Amino acid sequence: MTERSEITKTWKLFIGGAFPRSESGRVAPVKDLTDRSGGKALAYAAQASRKDLRDAVEAARAAQEKWAASSGYLRGQIIYRLAELLDGRREELIEVVRMSGRVGKSKARTEVEVAIDRTLSFAGWCDKLESVVGGRNAVAGPFHCFSQIEATGVVAVFAPEEFPLIGFLTLTLPAIACGCSVIAMPSSVEPIPALIVAECAPSADIPPGVLNVLTGLREELVPVVAAHRDVDAVVASVEPEMAKILQLGVAENMKRVRLVDPQAKFLEDLAWSSPSAFQAVTEVKTVWHTVGL
């Protein structure tokens, strides 16, 4: 009896709630890092082009206003559902993380479980951030003056190369939680965990366009993001040369930038799920209203 062959998967891009191939037609292998010969592929992934990225920005922009207008309660329920779905694919995620060879099974399990629990934590911020960082301002005049926290808009995320799940979620979820839409570029070395998140997104009722995931080459996509006028903020965990390209590019149109050290300790909880996680993806709007008869 012949052994059963695997059906090798090709992961596609996630844009506007759908899974298209790259308009460039390009596909690249996801290398099995444990294979010393360097030839074996775990799977294949579409390789996004600049046009794909521009399409993703359009989809993100189209979805963002309605997403930001939805209640924190609703967004919280949706991110909670994402955590539910990820927990359902926990073992698959652990296996994928382990298969990269970077960590053994036990550390892979820890990474995945912390990542899912952090998703739960971000779900809880949606209707609470404003009560911690917003509020009424005690101005010296007859005004009801308050500062409300708004989503910046469309956010591009470059997840770190290592920690493919928790790094990806830690940088992406704050933006989604507060009402931004996101174009996220996963680890180019280990993209599959992020692609599993993309597969879960529609089932979690994340509206089409709110999360977009593009696999591809950093050196191609970073300059496009840097120059793109319709991206409001960038959250990036990239090497210094890439970071500089981003910063030079964003100087042009004042994109907000949050740079996260790729070597940061992503597993340690407290700092990652805190009000400071929302810098660069939120704006403070101060409103004054007269008080008087």
Add this chain to the structure above:
Amino acid sequence: MTTPSTNWDYAPAPESTKVEIKSQYGLFIDGAFREPRSGRSIETINPANESSLSRISEADAADVNLAVVAARKALKNWRRVPALERAKYLYRIARRIQERARELAVLETMDNGKPIRESRDEDVPQAAAHFFHHAGWCDKLRWACPTANGSAPEPIGVCGQIIPWNFPLMMAAWKIAPALACGNTVVLKPAETTSLTALRLAEILQEIDLPPGVVNIITGAGETGRELVAHGDVDKIAFTGSTDVGRAIASTVAGTKKRLTLELGGKSPNIIFADAAIDQAVEGIVSSIWANQGQVCCAGSRLLVEESVADEVIEKLRLRMRSLRVGDPLDKNTDIGAINSRGQLDRIESFIKLGVAEGAQRHDVSDVALPSKGFWCKPCFFTEVQPAHTIAREEIFGPVLAVMTFRTPDEAVSRANNTMYGLSAGIWTSRGSKAYEVARQIKSGVIWCNTFNQFDPAAPFGGYRESGFGREGGRSGLSAYCA
């Protein structure tokens, strides 16, 4: 041409979901339902038809002690459960309430008498939302209520919680959710006329494997509540109910180390300015005094309407009152359900008699046919009310509105603040600056501008002065449950 039919009566629209109710319920202590040591039980009835629903146990001092002991024992582990793991329990409770929403709504209506539309659209969704919201605070307490060195606060310990009969399940959620989110354990005493949804919540807590003893639900009447308040090993008391009982509780805990929060009565003003959107304001009045049959602590039971629009508002209010459907709470068309108990109905009726006796003018819909069984009160309002009248000063807790007029904003504020209470207020005006200025001057814990009866787990709720102290909901509500 044939005469068109003038019979526009609604066809009956009864809620058809059948809910199973046991013939009797034990006390929920240490994760299981147990026979009461007291051996006593109380009948609980459907106030819409006086039929018997079940018998609930009556906890005596020994039973209360068992519950407190269970809560104390459970606290040791519960306070060490990692924050996100605690959150998972609360998320599960929210989820199960949502999944059993229909059952809970029907049960609430049968036990309380409120229309199914209210229990379905307000009570149960609010209860679920409260658990969902507070689940998200568990790991964020260091930003909500930081200690002096910026770290997360400790729980207070064992919390004794006593809730009223007007929003039974919702009040249970308002109490249990923040207590658990902050790492405390709970002994909850629901009202004796409306314990069934709390007992159903206990079943949900079993379903989600909440560790035994973290929440204990002990049914009973005033005596059970007194035992709980007086118990020496309870660290905090939270009470929602009448100001009179609130005073008794405050006296009992005086001199002890028990922390206390009270959410008591109100005689809230609803102020309609001449520049208000009148039709919307009238809808606001209807909601403020006739939702839940007026049995609401923050009911807008005093209408203060600017003189120049008083006639118009009163006429529109009369028209709206005529359209209210009083009847079977399980019918989805019903607007006004049953009063919760004979005792409460008697109290309301004596206030109405007093209102007439003291010289006010009663307006109601005389041709409404009330069912022969059950406790029913037609919605009504009084004009010719003076501020000194009993019905203008004392909380009636029924569908009875006292209407007074004013000429200037200063007079409106002065009349609004002329009360020992301070729970809520409504301000209706199309001018934003006026809304904010009047809101600035009114001494109430909750102020609704161009709306009424808005509740959200993210928005703190509570009163000034004799309406109690402490807040529930939002960031402020957490501090009552942190050490």
